[in-house]
Amino acid sequence: MTSAPAPTSTVATPAPAEVPSHGATLQVTKGHGTQNDFVLLDDRTGAVELSAALVRELADRRAGLGGDGVIRVVASERLPEGAVVLAEEPAATWFMDYRNADGSVAEMCGNGVRVFAAYLERLGLWDAADGELALGTRAGVRRVRRVPVPAGIPDDVWYAVDMGRWSVPGGAAAVEAGADADVEVAGLPVARAALSIDVGNPHTVLALPDEAELAAADLTRAPVVTPVPPYGTNVELVVPLGEERTPEGTVVGRVRMRVHERGVGETRSCGTGACAAALAVRTWAGAGAPDEWLVDVPGGTVRVTALPDGHVELAGPAVLVADATVDLTALTAGR
Ligand SMILES: N[C@@H](CCC[C@H](N)C(=O)O)C(=O)O
Numbered sequence: 001m002t003s004a005p006a007p008t009s010t011v012a013t014p015a016p017a018e019v020p021s022h023g024a025t026l027q028v029t030k031g032h033g034t035q036n037d038f039v040l041l042d043d044r045t046g047a048v049e050l051s052a053a054l055v056r057e058l059a060d061r062r063a064g065l066g067g068d069g070v071i072r073v074v075a076s077e078r079l080p081e082g083a084v085v086l087a088e089e090p091a092a093t094w095f096m097d098y099r100n101a102d103g104s105v106a107e108m109c110g111n112g113v114r115v116f117a118a119y120l121e122r123l124g125l126w127d128a129a130d131g132e133l134a135l136g137t138r139a140g141v142r143r144v145r146r147v148p149v150p151a152g153i154p155d156d157v158w159y160a161v162d163m164g165r166w167s168v169p170g171g172a173a174a175v176e177a178g179a180d181a182d183v184e185v186a187g188l189p190v191a192r193a194a195l196s197i198d199v200g201n202p203h204t205v206l207a208l209p210d211e212a213e214l215a216a217a218d219l220t221r222a223p224v225v226t227p228v229p230p231y232g233t234n235v236e237l238v239v240p241l242g243e244e245r246t247p248e249g250t251v252v253g254r255v256r257m258r259v260h261e262r263g264v265g266e267t268r269s270c271g272t273g274a275c276a277a278a279l280a281v282r283t284w285a286g287a288g289a290p291d292e293w294l295v296d297v298p299g300g301t302v303r304v305t306a307l308p309d310g311h312v313e314l315a316g317p318a319v320l321v322a323d324a325t326v327d328l329t330a331l332t333a334g335r
Contacts, residue, residue, distance in 0.1 A: 026326040028058070029119060030065060033111030033318045034269035035299025039067040040119045040320075046078035052103030057331050059101035064331060065324065068267045071112050072097035073119065076136045085136030094120060095136035100263025108139040108200035110271020111302075114159040114318035117144040122320055139200025140164055147315055151247045153301055155317035163272070166199045166279055166312045178284050182226045183235060187218035194225070194235075195280045199312060202233040202262070203276030207240060207284065214239050214258060219266035232262040234270060236277045243290060252303075253293040255281050268299030275312045278304035 026048070029040040039058045041048065050072055059067045076082030076095040085092045096116045098109045117133055120126040126133045128146040135142055143162040149155050170180035179193035183206050194206035204225050208214050214237055223235040241254040257277045259270040278293035291306045302316035 024328050026328055028065065028324050028326055029122070029320055030067070030322040030324065031115040031119060031318065031320040032299075033114045033271065034297055034302055034316055036111040036267050036269040036271065037067045038112055038115055039065050039070045040115065041070065041072045042123055043072050043074050046074045048072065050097070050099070052099075055099040055103045056101065057335065058326070065326065068101055068261065068264050069106070069109060069112060070099045071109070071116055073116065073123070073125075081138050082136050085141055089134050089141040092134040092136045092141050094125060098137070100261070102263045104263040105138070106201055106263060108137050108272055110161065110163060110199070110275060110314045111269055111316065113137070113142050113144060113161045113271070114316060115320070117159050118157070118318040118320055137200070150303065155300070158315055158317055160313055160315035162307075163199055163275055163312045163314050165310050166197065166275065168283065169196050169198050175283055184224040185217045185219075185237065186221045187216045188213060195283065196229070196233070197276035197279050199272045199275045201272050202229055202231060203236060203273055204229065204233045205236045205238060205276050205280035207238055207281070209239070211239055211256065214256060217258060219258060219260045223260055234262045234273050234276070235260045236270070236273045238277045238281060240281050250292055251290050253278065253281065253285070253290045254296065255293060256296045258298065269297040269302070271302060271314050271316065274302045275304050275314055279306060279312060282306060
């Protein structure tokens with residue numbers, strides 16, 4: 001699996017104003033998964049010209065609605081990337097078109113998939129009672145189902161997502177060494193060894209010894225990764241917290257994580273990042289490490305499970321908090 005740059009050519013840029021061709025307003029919904037927040041757009045027929053500028057304007061926390069990303073629901077058959085997905089899974093009729101807050105296109109968003117599923121339920125396009133949802137992403141098909149909220153977690157609804165096959169791009173040598181990169185983080189005195197993990201998009205994970213170091217890291221500046229990842233990377237800082245037993249009797253690992261997301265900056269959660277963090281700590285721990293991990297992020301807790309078939313599952317909440325009408329003339333005024 002590679003994290004090739006996602007194509008941008010499907011998104012036409014209107015000129016001169018960045019206004020969708022279908023009108024002067026846009027119906028959107030605001031949602032989040034463990035406070036990784038998104039502006040959601042129902043564009044089933046692919047009528048909206050979702051330019052990078054429009055994404056930045058919607059995601060702007062002062063002049064727009066605000067979000068770490070923008071998610072568009074579009075019929076898979078309307079996008080070239082969707083055709084690839086439909087060839088793999090004809091049931092994946094809806095495509096998650098994911099954009100980072102800076103307007104860049106990303107292959108995948110783990111928290112976004114759950115929020116996308118909640119949004120499809122809201123739109124009447126999926127009923128969890130009917131069984132699993134297959135959806136398209138630029139990283140391939142993802143499968144979602146509703147699952148019980150674990151004991152002790154104050155969320156109303158959880159979804160579990162099969163996030164597909166994960167890999168260590170550096171191969172056996174990186175697994176053996178436990179690292180294939182160095183990362184300099186502002187606020188921390190020395191560069192740290194880190195491990196690259198691909199979960200459909202690129203991640204670089206470094207372990208810190210304690211929570212004081214985690215708190216000291218300054219993620220207002222992007223960490224510097226060496227060698228420079230060809231398509232950029234998301235950087236996760238993790239503190240392993242050991243193992244515990246759930247009320248159901250399962251032994252799980254636990255980690256605390258902060259993240260600097262490619263195309264965004266520090267966010268309060270990253271689902272693919274949580275998968276990468278748990279998988280890196282599990283790799284470092286070696287044989288006998290748990291398959292199930294709880295990942296505590298500033299915005300809540302998600303669960304990551306390494307599956308026997310080489311896939312990884314991510315479970316966590318999804319919340320829709322508002323429906324809004326965006327005045328596109330006002331949104332773009334003065335820019
Ligand atoms: N927050 C997302 C990841 C979004 C994409 C990422 N910033 C990238 O560019 O790869 C998640 O929950 O996984």
